[in-house]
Amino acid sequence: MPSLATVRQSNANFSPPTPPVAIFLGGxxxxxxxxxxAFARHTKGNAHxxxxxxNRVAAEAIVETFPKAPGSKYEFVYCDASLIRNVAQTTSALISRLPKVNYMVLTSGGLPSLWDMVRGVQHPTEEGLDNLLAIVYYARTKFILDLLPLLQKAKDAGEDSRVLTVAAAGHGGPINYNDMGLKKTYSVRTVRPTMVTYVDMAMETFSQSLALRVPGATFTHIYPGAVSTPLFPRWTRPLADLLATSIDDCGEYMLYALLNGGEGAQRKGEHGDDLGPESYHGGDEVRDRVWTHTMEVFDRALVAAGSAKSGVNV
Ligand SMILES: NC(=O)c1ccc[n+]([C@@H]2O[C@H](COP(=O)([O-])OP(=O)(O)OC[C@H]3O[C@@H](n4cnc5c(N)ncnc54)[C@H](OP(=O)(O)O)[C@@H]3O)[C@@H](O)[C@H]2O)c1
Structure with a gap:
């Protein structure tokens, strides 16, 4: 596992041939x-x-910290990703105006109250999905699915196309085929393992399915370890600041994981190390079932919104 110094040095050597386009859902x-x-720092502002x-105010404050170069292009796009129809609108607007996408980093997430989780109390979205599953799994998967043509354009130009989704690789569990949306069995013991295996399966589908594959692209699912972020209640932050990785250091590790690793689906631990088969609950049948379920969820949401169906069969 590389040290932070090695990771920083490697990131400092990042020098893309043309200004890359990078999307941060949850940035x-x-x-x-x-x-x-970290991405803005190491591209020295030569990036879109x-x-x-x-949160537009937070995004604008973050953009203020980015280095500026003559070709810098920084923007905020509003999207409440808890609804699939919103994601579909956002991605179709991006598709219509972007020439390519080189990098996607997906970190949209939240922490339901422990009390609700223990009691199995869900907070369904307007589309009837569990809110946490919606923003961590369904929305991120829809973003990647819809933007595959832009990742392909980057590859066609001989450039990188790499996706990093930050959840909890290595902490998956078995899938219950009788309750794929966790409507009957939602609990503190089922939600994270299910979500994690779903993410693993989506990353594999994107790298293996002939209908979706962008040859040479990389789809990485990573566990970041404990990171001191606003995800946790304010009163825990002083302890988290002492014990957990800082946002800055984590950003360097995540950038390293984004930029390194071979093509196809990757599962990585907190310092970018390859997890191999650790806590893997996938396989051909699981992947097929998860993908079929995911397409059904997208189709239901889009049909209810009066939009076209997802239209992707694997
Ligand atoms: N921090 C850790 O120790 C840790 C450990 C393991 C795994 N993780 C996972 O890593 C991911 C990121 O965690 P974090 O600690 O960075 O959390 P965070 O600081 O709370 O950031 C969460 C991000 O998700 C976005 N988001 C939430 N709901 C959204 C919605 N409906 N639509 C669009 N964006 C939404 C937020 O943006 P807006 O508010 O602007 O919408 C925010 O940028 C989460 O999935 C978390 O479970 C974190």
Whole structure:
């Protein structure tokens, strides 16, 4: 596992041939913020960086910290990603105006109250999805799915196309085929393991399915370890600042994980180390079932919104 000094040095050597386009869903706070700042720092402002989330004020303050170069392009795009129809609108606007996407970092997330989790109390979105599953799994998957053509354009130009989704690789669990949306079995013991295996399966689908594959692209699922971010209640932050990784250091590790690693699906630990089969609960049948379920969720949400269906069969 590389040291922080090695990671920083490697990131400092990052020198893309043309200004890259990078999207940070969840870049308004915490790990996404730290990674966006590391990306801006190491590209020295020669990049088009798009921060997506709900908090415009936070995004503008973060952009203020980025170095400025003549070709710098920084923007905030509002999207409440808890609804699939919002994600679809945002991605179709991006598709219509961006020439390519080289990098996507997805960190949208939240922490439901422990009391609700213990009691199995869910907070469904208007589309009937569990809110946490919606922002950590369904929304991120929809973003990647819709923006594959832009990742392909980067590859066609001989450039990087790399996706990093930050959740909890290595902490997955088995899937319950009878309750894929966790409507009956939602609990503190089911939600994270299920979500983590879903993310693993989506990353594999993006790298293996002939209908979706961007040859040469990398799809990494990473566990960042404990990071001191606003995800945790304010009263825990002094302790977290002492014991957990800072946003800045985590951003360097996440950037390293984004930029390194071979093509295809990758599962990585907190310092970018390869997890191998650790706590892996996937396989061909699981991948097929998870993808079918995911497409059904997208189709239901978009049909209800009067939009076209996802239209992607694997
Ligand atoms: N921090 C840790 O120790 C740790 C450990 C393991 C895994 N993780 C995972 O890493 C991810 C990022 O965590 P973090 O610590 O960086 O959390 P954070 O500081 O709370 O950031 C969460 C991000 O998610 C965005 N978000 C939340 N709801 C959204 C919505 N409806 N639509 C669009 N964006 C939304 C927020 O943006 P807006 O408010 O602008 O919408 C914010 O940028 C989470 O999935 C978390 O579970 C974190």
């Amino acid at each position: 308004t706070s915490g790990i996404g913020q730290g990674t966006a700042q 960086i798009i921060i997506i989330g709900r």
